[in-house]
Amino acid sequence: MTLADTSTEVLAVPAERGTCPFDPPPAYDLAREQDPVAPVRLFDGSTAWMLTRHQDVRAVLQDRRFSADGTKDGFPFLSPGRRELATGNPTFIRMDDPEHARLRRMLTSDFIIKRVEEMRPQVRAIAVELLDAMTRDRDHADLVAEFALPLPSLVICLLLGVPYQDHAYFQKCSSTLLNANSTAEQVHQARDDLNTYIKQLAESKRDSDDEDIISRLMRREDLSPDEVATMGTLLLVAGHETTANMTSLSILTLLRDPEQMARLRSDPGLIRGAVEELLRYLSIVHTGLPRVATEDVELNGRTIRAGDGVLLMINTANRDSEAFPDADSLDVGRDARRHLAFGFGVHQCLGQPLARAELQIALDVLLTGLPNLRLAVPFEQIPFRHDMLIYGVHRLPIAW
Amino acid sequence: MRVEADRGKCMGAGMCALNAPEVFDQDEDEGLVVVLESEPAAGHRFAVRDAANLCPASAITLIEEDAG
Numbered sequence: 001m002t003l004a005d006t007s008t009e010v011l012a013v014p015a016e017r018g019t020c021p022f023d024p025p026p027a028y029d030l031a032r033e034q035d036p037v038a039p040v041r042l043f044d045g046s047t048a049w050m051l052t053r054h055q056d057v058r059a060v061l062q063d064r065r066f067s068a069d070g071t072k073d074g075f076p077f078l079s080p081g082r083r084e085l086a087t088g089n090p091t092f093i094r095m096d097d098p099e100h101a102r103l104r105r106m107l108t109s110d111f112i113i114k115r116v117e118e119m120r121p122q123v124r125a126i127a128v129e130l131l132d133a134m135t136r137d138r139d140h141a142d143l144v145a146e147f148a149l150p151l152p153s154l155v156i157c158l159l160l161g162v163p164y165q166d167h168a169y170f171q172k173c174s175s176t177l178l179n180a181n182s183t184a185e186q187v188h189q190a191r192d193d194l195n196t197y198i199k200q201l202a203e204s205k206r207d208s209d210d211e212d213i214i215s216r217l218m219r220r221e222d223l224s225p226d227e228v229a230t231m232g233t234l235l236l237v238a239g240h241e242t243t244a245n246m247t248s249l250s251i252l253t254l255l256r257d258p259e260q261m262a263r264l265r266s267d268p269g270l271i272r273g274a275v276e277e278l279l280r281y282l283s284i285v286h287t288g289l290p291r292v293a294t295e296d297v298e299l300n301g302r303t304i305r306a307g308d309g310v311l312l313m314i315n316t317a318n319r320d321s322e323a324f325p326d327a328d329s330l331d332v333g334r335d336a337r338r339h340l341a342f343g344f345g346v347h348q349c350l351g352q353p354l355a356r357a358e359l360q361i362a363l364d365v366l367l368t369g370l371p372n373l374r375l376a377v378p379f380e381q382i383p384f385r386h387d388m389l390i391y392g393v394h395r396l397p398i399a400w
Numbered sequence: 401m402r403v404e405a406d407r408g409k410c411m412g413a414g415m416c417a418l419n420a421p422e423v424f425d426q427d428e429d430e431g432l433v434v435v436l437e438s439e440p441a442a443g444h445r446f447a448v449r450d451a452a453n454l455c456p457a458s459a460i461t462l463i464e465e466d467a468g
Contacts, residue, residue: 062458101411108412108431113421337419337454348413348456 010039010047013311014078014180014287021384022253022282023328024315028052032316037302040311048076048309049302050288052316054323054340056299060312061345066291068347070094075292076309081182082389086290088188089195091234097346103231106220107350110159110213116353119155123358126154127365135369135400140376143396147366148247149240152358156239159354160232161212162201170194174237178389180287191233198236199229235351242284243355245385245392247362250278252382252396253330254367255375260332265367274332275359280339281330283315286391289343314340370400401445402463405433409459419454420447433459 015025023029031038032052040050051057060066069075070086071094077083086094092103109115127147134146141147153171157164176182176190198214202225205215213235217228254261264270288311297304304310318339321327342349349355366373375382376397383394403423405416412431416424422444425434440448452460 062456104411105430105432108426109429110431111414112412112426112428112431113414113417114426114428337450344456346411346457348411350412353414353418 010041011050013040013042013050017384017386021382022249022256024283024286024313024319028313028316029319032313032320037300037304042076042309043079044077046076046309048290048311049304050311050313051299052313052320053300054317054320054338057312057314057317057340058344060291060299060310061289061340061343061347063297063345065293065295065297066310067096067294068094068100068291069096070290072292072294074307074309076290076311078287078290079180079182080184081179081187084184084187085177085191089191089230091230093234093347100346103227104350106217106223107213107231107235111351111353113353116357119354120357120361122158123151123155124361124365127151127361128369131365131369140397140399143251143366143398144244144248144393145395148251148362148396149244151247151362152239152243152355155354155358156236159213159239160235161205161210161214162198162232162236166197170197170236171240173197174240177237178241180387180389194233194236195226195229198232199225202228202232238349239351239354241388241390241392243358243362245284245390246279246282246355246359248396249282249284249392250275250359250363251366251373251398252375252393253278253282255373256379257330260330261367264332264363265371268364268368270332271360271364272356273335275356275363276339277330277332277334277336278359279341280318280324280336282391283318283339283341284391285341285343285389286315287311287389288313314343370398372400374399401440401448402465403435403438403440403448404461404463405435406459406461407432409457411457411459413456415454415456416451416460420444420451423448424451424460 015027018026036053038050039047092100130147130150134141154164173190173194176186202214202218205218208215214232264274291310293304293306293308295306319327342352376399385392410432417426423437423440425436427434452462
């Protein structure tokens with residue numbers, strides 16, 4: 001069967017989550033069991049395939065017959081805003097090789113393991129300072145606003161050479177870009193605003209010999225200031241909400257699972273592995289990675305035709321018991337490194353070594369510094385980010 | 401076991417240097433894979449297989465030289 005043959009029995013995406021806000025929508029879990037290459041209906045009435053198994057998602061992310069280029073016919077979008085984001089002024093996330101590789105390689109040296117290891121003391125100092133400021137003369141706070149968001153934001157600002165005092169402005173733009181309900185016009189405006197901001201900053205660094213990323217990109221003869229602004233915008237947005245939401249959601253998950261929390265507190269050596277397990281379990285890029293087939297591909301008894309869109313569901317892939325036994329359980333002692341939370345293939349997250357270091361340090365600093373950490377409101381009052389492309393919580397009121 | 405790495409395929413994700421640091425490194429200019437030990441000692445082989453499996457760009461090839 002091919003997509004053109006499918007009847008009206010298709011699943012709408014995105015789907016509602018079930019009773020547990022940490023679990024993927026039950027309809028996606030069911031698709032993984034019964035129809036792992038399932039036809040789905042998108043907001044504009046078009047159809048695409050939804051892939052839900054670990055093996056399939058991993059294979060397609062590595063398969064050059066699937067393109068990440070949002071301007072290709074058939075590329076699947078979840079909202080008008082997301083279409084604008086992918087087609088208006090594309091970053092290398094929405095390009096194929098060789099252009100993708102050419103641009104990405106201008107940044108790879110900034111995120112090598114060695115460099116990130118060297119940054120750990122600085123990241124830890126920032127985390128400790130944020131914790132001190134949050135706990136001074138108080139016994140409660142919003143973890144998102146006072147710790148989880150400022151930490152990665154301060155770090156990416158340092159790396160890029162962006163002044164952190166402008167954070168209210170660029171965080172607002174970033175939030176509009178990542179809101180699933182933003183209109184095409186709102187996304188267009190927010191991206192232009194952010195690009196203009198970074199471009200002005202880049203122009204001011206034209207003659208600088210600083211080592212921050214934007215200064216360094218400005219010294220390249222093969223990049224225009226507009227291209228520098230586009231890359232800077234991508235890094236600024238990507239460095240923000242992902243790690244921030246993983247931090248808050250990880251703490252919330254551990255507060256809901258006192259047994260796993262106690263294991264982690266009693267053995268800090270588990271933190272590295274626990275971060276991988278939390279990345280797997282929470283899979284915050286929850287609306288799927290989009291690709292379009294450039295050739296006919298047979299998969300699990302279906303024919304994906306050239307020009308068919310596919311959505312690769314990281315969240316159900318990471319809860320696939322074929323890949324992770326008892327996948328719906330959180331187990332901080334598990335080897336979860338095969339998770340796909342950072343994607344896979346040539347587009348796998350560029351900043352993942354930094355994200356790992358930030359998450360490991362954030363968890364360590366919070367669990368050590370706040371031995372009586374608890375929720376300050378009933379769990380039912382926590383506002384989950386169903387409306388955002390990156391899942392998480394809008395606020396996390398905590399007490400200690 | 402012999403290890404080969406294809407720098408043309410490498411995207412600098414660093415999974416190899418993270419999981420088998422005795423055998424893989426990344427160069428400072430481009431962050432691309434560098435093989436430190438092309439015939440890894442027995443004690444490193446498990447980590448090398450992990451690194452090859454976790455490489456998102458399939459840039460690492462292992463040639464198992466079975467004496468039998």
